[in-house]
Amino acid sequence: MLRGPLEEGKVTISRVNASITYPSRFMFIASMNPCPCGYYGSEDKECTCSKKEIAKYMNKISGPLLDRFDIQIEVTPVKYINLQNNEKIESSEKIKERVNKARNIQIERYKKYNIFSNSELTPNLIQKFCNLNNESHKLMKSAFEKLGLSARAYNRILKVARTISDLDCKEKIECKHIAEAIQYRNLDRKYWKN
Amino acid sequence: MERKILKWYEEDYPQKLLNIKKYPEALHYIGNRKLLNNSNGIVAIVGARKCTEYGRKYARIFATELSKAGITIISGLAIGIDAQAHIGALKGRGNTIAVIAGGLDNITPEENKWLYNEIIFNNGIVITECEDEEKIKEKSYEKRNRIISGIADVVLIVEANKRSGSMITARHAKNQGKPIFCLPHRLDEECSSGMYELVKSGATIAMNVNQILSKIEHKENEVEKHNIIKEVEIPEQYKEIFCLLEKEMSRDEIAIALKKQIAEINAKLTIMELEGYIKQINPNTFIRN
Numbered sequence: 001m002l003r004g005p006l007e008e009g010k011v012t013i014s015r016v017n018a019s020i021t022y023p024s025r026f027m028f029i030a031s032m033n034p035c036p037c038g039y040y041g042s043e044d045k046e047c048t049c050s051k052k053e054i055a056k057y058m059n060k061i062s063g064p065l066l067d068r069f070d071i072q073i074e075v076t077p078v079k080y081i082n083l084q085n086n087e088k089i090e091s092s093e094k095i096k097e098r099v100n101k102a103r104n105i106q107i108e109r110y111k112k113y114n115i116f117s118n119s120e121l122t123p124n125l126i127q128k129f130c131n132l133n134n135e136s137h138k139l140m141k142s143a144f145e146k147l148g149l150s151a152r153a154y155n156r157i158l159k160v161a162r163t164i165s166d167l168d169c170k171e172k173i174e175c176k177h178i179a180e181a182i183q184y185r186n187l188d189r190k191y192w193k194n
Numbered sequence: 195m196e197r198k199i200l201k202w203y204e205e206d207y208p209q210k211l212l213n214i215k216k217y218p219e220a221l222h223y224i225g226n227r228k229l230l231n232n233s234n235g236i237v238a239i240v241g242a243r244k245c246t247e248y249g250r251k252y253a254r255i256f257a258t259e260l261s262k263a264g265i266t267i268i269s270g271l272a273i274g275i276d277a278q279a280h281i282g283a284l285k286g287r288g289n290t291i292a293v294i295a296g297g298l299d300n301i302t303p304e305e306n307k308w309l310y311n312e313i314i315f316n317n318g319i320v321i322t323e324c325e326d327e328e329k330i331k332e333k334s335y336e337k338r339n340r341i342i343s344g345i346a347d348v349v350l351i352v353e354a355n356k357r358s359g360s361m362i363t364a365r366h367a368k369n370q371g372k373p374i375f376c377l378p379h380r381l382d383e384e385c386s387s388g389m390y391e392l393v394k395s396g397a398t399i400a401m402n403v404n405q406i407l408s409k410i411e412h413k414e415n416e417v418e419k420h421n422i423i424k425e426v427e428i429p430e431q432y433k434e435i436f437c438l439l440e441k442e443m444s445r446d447e448i449a450i451a452l453k454k455q456i457a458e459i460n461a462k463l464t465i466m467e468l469e470g471y472i473k474q475i476n477p478n479t480f481i482r483n
Contacts, residue, residue: 034477040476041476041477041478041479051273051303051305052303052304052305055305072477073477074476074477074478075446075478076444076446076478139464139465139468142468143464143468146467146468147467147468164457176458176461177461179460179461179462179464179465180457180460180461180464182464183445183460183461183463183464184460186477186478
């Protein structure tokens with residue numbers, strides 16, 4: 001299964017004669033429809049699926065697997081009017097610059113620790129580099145109580161918040177970074193209960 | 195709990211039901227039969243399965259407030275508005291009546307089994323005129339709806355399309371001479387044409403709980419003033435988002451409308467939700483709480 005390799009960055013194959021371990025460090029990106037017909041939550045077209053079908057469809061991804069995605073976001077269909085929208089949008093070129101900057105911050109920060117990026121932080125290093133101030137602690141606490149996030153989500157939110165604050169060129173993780181990171185764990189939450 | 199049968203000549207049989215044409219001779223039930231003749235009054239809250247967040251919210255609020263005032267809420271255990279009415283009642287005094295369309299062996303829909311258990315557990319009652327093993331047929335819902343309006347003193351229609359089961363309940367209620375209330379709706383909602391039909395044929399627009407209470411011969415003397423719409427104090431930095439979320443909106447729409455970075459909007463949305471000002475109704479959509 002994917003879960004082991006996702007967590008450890010290694011894949012082990014065991015056969016009669018031998019057991020071999022290969023490196024398996026990859027970035028896992030996936031997409032799915034919200035329901036079998038694809039229109040659940042859409043404004044323009046009505047979804048024809050029953051609640052039961054939607055729940056069944058969502059259950060195809062096990063909770064534990066979903067939990068291991070650092071970022072989960074839902075996107076809405078792009079409307080024609082937005083396709084020809086002339087408002088200035090940040091170009092990919094600009095975004096690349098920002099990403100590279102954040103990346104360099106991370107390489108610099110972790111050079112003594114033999115890792116390159118936030119995603120590789122071990123629980124020990126998370127404690128060292130993802131310190132929260134009181135305000136952020138409070139926010140995390142109430143998010144866990146009210147939004148029903150899983151324990152596994154905790155470290156992942158911290159890592160994503162660390163990355164957001166790197167993109168923001170801030171040394172410390174701020175409350176707004178945590179708040180934004182929490183927003184990216186959408187599918188964790190329980191929606192389809194009436 | 196045990197399944198029992200209540201015959202029409204028994205004392206606990208809902209007396210108001212005897213006034214309708216073709217009343218069921220026997221009711222199969224599980225739960226607290228005393229509820230069926232609650233002298234404080236019984237209000238039916240019904241509406242569409244596919245409904246808006248607005249409808250769900252007010253179904254719940256009306257149910258809770260009426261229930262707190264001693265009224266029993268009756269509804270049909272369907273998903274959507276019906277479920278919210280029961281949930282609201284459970285939050286109030288706790289007991290509520292569910293009338294189902296099939297036999298007690300066939301509790302549908304599957305999603306609401308938990309609600310069925312909650313209703314019985316909280317001293318409520320689930321009734322039907324069908325034999326235990328009877329399956330739901332095409333006409334079952336229509337027949338069921340006459341029982342809902344028959345037992346109730348007042349019927350509140352929360353949301354109903356022109357041709358829907360809730361309109362049938364309303365028609366039954368009208369024939370049975372019960373006062374009908376309906377929730378005010380926006381013109382751009384699908385159900386508003388149905389609601390307009392109702393008002394045209396004599397229904398009252400429900401603005402608050404007291405209006406409904408005044409239609410019922412109320413035995414409890416001390417009914418507090420109930421205010422449905424709460425004024426909330428919103429911190430300055432969240433006001434613009436809060437104002438927009440009068441109607442449900444996606445995070446992208448909010449960002450475009452306010453010409454702000456999505457990152458900033460996301461951070462604010464989290465905090466606003468945790469503070470209880472707004473809520474997320476599906477992964478991408480938010481609305482005022």
